[in-house]
Amino acid sequence: GESVGLHLPTLSVQEGDNSIINCAYSNSASDYFIWYKQESGKGPQFIIDIRSNMDKRQGQRVTVLLNKTVKHLSLQIAATQPGDSAVYFCADLLRTALIFGKGTTLSVSS
Amino acid sequence: DADVTQTPRNRITKTGKRIMLECSQTKGHDRMYWYRQDPGLGLRLIYYSFDVKDINKGEISDGYSVSRQAQAKFSLSLESAIPNQTALYFCATSDSGTRNQPQHFGDGTRLSIL
Numbered sequence: 455g456e457s458v459g460l461h462l463p464t465l466s467v468q469e470g471d472n473s474i475i476n477c478a479y480s481n482s483a484s485d486y487f488i489w490y491k492q493e494s495g496k497g498p499q500f501i502i503d504i505r506s507n508m509d510k511r512q513g514q515r516v517t518v519l520l521n522k523t524v525k526h527l528s529l530q531i532a533a534t535q536p537g538d539s540a541v542y543f544c545a546d547l548l549r550t551a552l553i554f555g556k557g558t559t560l561s562v563s564s
Numbered sequence: 565d566a567d568v569t570q571t572p573r574n575r576i577t578k579t580g581k582r583i584m585l586e587c588s589q590t591k592g593h594d595r596m597y598w599y600r601q602d603p604g605l606g607l608r609l610i611y612y613s614f615d616v617k618d619i620n621k622g623e624i625s626d627g628y629s630v631s632r633q634a635q636a637k638f639s640l641s642l643e644s645a646i647p648n649q650t651a652l653y654f655c656a657t658s659d660s661g662t663r664n665q666p667q668h669f670g671d672g673t674r675l676s677i678l
Contacts, residue, residue, distance in 0.1 A: 486664040497568075497654050497669030498607070505664070543606060547664050550614075551622060552599075552656075554606025 466561045473531040475558045477544035482525065486547040489518060489529045492557070493540045501529070501542075536562045567591045568670035570655050576676045583642045585673045587655030596638040597656040597667060598622075598630060607654060613638055614660065645677045 467473050479487070485506040490498035502513045504520050504527070511518050517530040531538055539562045545552040568589045577583055587596065595614050599607040609622030611630040619630060627649060629641045642649055652674050656667040 488666050490669075495671070497656075497671045500666045500668060503666050545606075550612055550620070551609040552607065552667060554608075556604060556606050 462558055463556070464559045464561065466563065467534050469534060469536060469562055469564050471534050473534045473538070473560060473562075475529045475531075475542050475544075475560065477527050477529075477555055479525050479527070479544075479546050481546065481548060482522075484525075484546045484548065487518070487520065487527055488545045488547065488552070489516075490543045490545060490554075491538075491540045492543065498543060531560075534560075534562050536564060538562055568655055568657055568668055570653075570670040570673050572673060573671070574674045576678065577645055578678050579646055581645050581677075583645050583675070585640045585653055585655075585675070587638045587640070587670060589636050589655075589657045591657050591659075591668060592635075593657035593668075594635065594660040595658045595667075596632065597658075598628075598638070598640045599654045599656065599669075600624065601652040601654060601672075610640065610653075642675075647677050650675060650677045 488503045489501040491501050492498045502516050502518050504511045504518045509520055515532045520527045541557040541559050543554050543557045545554045571586045597612040598610040601607045608624050610624055610628050611622050612620050613632045616632050631639050652672050654672045655670045658667040659665045
C-alpha cells in the first residue's frame with residue numbers, strides 16, 4: 455500500500471544549527487509532495503511543496519530536496535530557532551488524498 | 565480571523581449520541597476535506613468534496629457522514645458516536661486547478677467519546 459514515512463520520530467538540535475528532516479515514500483508515481491508543520495493545539499501549517507519535475511526548492515530558511523531515484527525527500531531548516539519546535543509531516547498527494555507520514559518532532563534548545 | 569474555522573474546538577459526549585462538527589472557510593476554495601488524527605499517526609481522510617454537489621468517501625468513511633451546505637461550509641456528522649471515534653478532527657481546503665495545490669487546515673476539533 456501507499457506509505458509516506460519519516461526516518462526518525464524525534465530530532466533535537468541547538469538553536470542556530472541547521473536541521474534536516476527526512477521522509478521516504480513508496481509510490482514511484484507520486485508527483486507532488488508537501489511539508490507541514492504542526493504546533494501543539496493547531497492544525498498542520500503548509501511550509502513548502504515540490505513537484506516531481508524538480509529536485510530542489512527553496513523558501514525562507516527552508517529547502518526541500520527530492521531524490522526520485524531512491525524515493526526520498528528532505529526538509530532542511532537553516533539557523534533553527536526555538537519557534538521551529540513542532541511536529542513536521544511530509545505528505546504525498548495521491549489522486550485526491552494527502553497521505554501523511556507519522557511525523558518527526560523537532561526540539562530546539564537555546 | 566482564521567481562514568478555516570472549525571467549531572466546536574473541543575467536545576466531550578457519550579456513546580450513541582449524534583454529533584456534528586462544522587467547518588467554514590473564507591479562502592474561496594472549491595475543495596474541502598475532513599481528516600482525523602490519532603496519537604502518533606498521520607492524518608487520514610474521511611470525506612472530501614470538490615464542489616457543492618460533489619461528495620466522496622475517503623479512506624475511513626464508515627460511521628461518518630458529511631454535508632456541503634455551501635461553497636464555504638462543510639460539516640461532518642457522527643450518527644451514533646462510539647469510543648474509537650475519539651480523535652482530533654481537521655477540516656482542510658484547497659484551490660482547484662489543473663495542477664495540484666496544497667491543502668490548508670483549520671485548528672481542529674478535539675472529540676472525546678465516553
